[in-house]
Amino acid sequence: MSVKLNQIIQTIEALAPEKLAEDWDNVGLQVGSRQQSINRIMMTLDITTEVVTEAVIKKVDLIVAHHPFIFNGLKTLSTDWEKGQIIAQLIKNEVAVYVAHTNLDKAAKGLNHYLAEKMGLDNIKTLELSNPAIYYKLVVFTPVEASQKIIEVLGKNGAGAIGDYDYCTYRSSGTGTFRPLEGANPFIGAVNTLTCVSEDRIEAIVAAPDLKNLIATLKRNHPYEEMAYDVIALENGGLINENGLGKIGVFSHPMDAAEFIAYTKDRLGLTALRGAGKVPDIVRRVAICSGSGADMIGLAKAKRADVLITGDLKHHDGQRALENNIWVLDAGHYGTEKWVTDCFKQILEAGLGDACPEMIAAESSRDFIVNY
Ligand SMILES: [Zn+2]
Structure with missing residues (x-):
């Protein structure tokens, strides 16, 4: 093909x-x-x-x-x-x-995710989140008859994309009021008359880079002369974003250190495995970072990993592992990235x-x- x-x-x-x-x-x-x-x-x-x-x-x-x-x-x-x-x-x-390269290292479902799955980890999370995206909640008020069109414009322009779903919106009904002033050319109602209209409040999450274009496109498609809308900053960015270096996960069947060494060599196809730091009695939580991930020693410890698997371990990384009371295994730069x-x-x-x-x-x- x-x-x-x-x-x-x-x-x-x-x-x-x-x-x-x-x-x-x-x-x-x-x-x-x-x-x-x-x-x-x-x-x-x-x-x-x-x-x-x-x-x-x-x-x-x-x-x-x-x-x-x-x-x-x-x-x-x-x-x-x-x-x-x-x-x-x-x-x-x-x-x-x-x-x-580093885009694949940091992608939520990139090389580190592949390695974490290869190691048989469950509940895989990103070790060091990076580039957290900024998200907004966009709320648009529209006369009921225009709701479907507005939802289509939102979805078509990237709003409401959550995980494996798109076009995620929420609609609630109510009554909007307005009074067109001199010079206005209202779609509904008359100048200087208080008007009540059945409206929908449609809300959807929007990533920051899409926001400006989306609002401009909505304004072109909205029936009202002045589109009423709210933009609300959200804290979801760091939660939705799973991009970043390294992964951490758990074994459903914990094993002792000797078993874990044999298991890791088998899973990653290694003939040799170097190690440093405090050897745990039981390995449950495993952090992994492809390539040279010795910088993750402190973070792996903070996230209560029993072991960090990475490559390119130097003498002083071994000392840091000891000081942090964590076990670090060096599977090699090639060993993790092949x-x-x-x-x-x-x-x-x-x-x-x-x-x-x-x-x-x-x-x-x-x-x-x-x-x-
Ligand atoms: Zn590399």
Whole structure:
């Protein structure tokens, strides 16, 4: 099945929008055109010479990677150095490159959610919420006969989107009063006459970026010359938003530390696992953060995790784990993030269904750190 690269990007960004990425990051389309037709996709953690060579041999049209290949400002495309050679090879063979990095780490149902599910955790919550969205309650008063139209305008323009539902509104009936003054051109009633009208009060939640356009669109569609409406700030943002780094969840069947080590190695396909800090008697609450999540030690402790699983643990992180009286397991940066290929696969299969092109995981992507 062949689809436009643009459709693949839209599918990934519906779950992991670019705006979620950290400021220092560089995500999105790095090589190629959104108009390219894609028949075969290769997913990888890193882009290396070996990975690109594999992509060319396997006639791949698109590489979807987690770590940005073009990261710091490129000063030259000279093929006298490796990066230039890789880019030349990509362009010559019409292989596009798309990157979802910290946006995928922080997406509510992104890489960390995938890992938490892989670890068999229940009641999965975000460890460190970020970018909490700002929401408003918009209340519009309308004559009853215009209610349906107003509800359609609200829903069509993003109001009332809650989780897997949209067009969520609430309507209550009452009586509106007004007196048109000199110069008014009322839809109902007459100048200088107090008018009573059967009206509906329609309310819906609206995300801040949608508010301004929505009000302008409502005014164009509302029958009254002066639309009456209220905008009320809500505190729901931090509650509705589940984007952020790391996840925390619980085991329905707690296990002891030795069992947990064996379980983690099995679930994450690891041959080695390093650890630091206070080893708990029983593991119930587990925090997990892909890549380098040692900064989460304090937060994991504050959220009463028995263990934090992450990668890139340094000597002083081990000391911090001891000081915080928490157990930290280092499953490796690669060990936690190699699963990104499965995560991308899940996202594209779910989003594109039967239209999904063939997907393969790069076999030449590997851990740069070797245990001897
Ligand atoms: Zn990483």
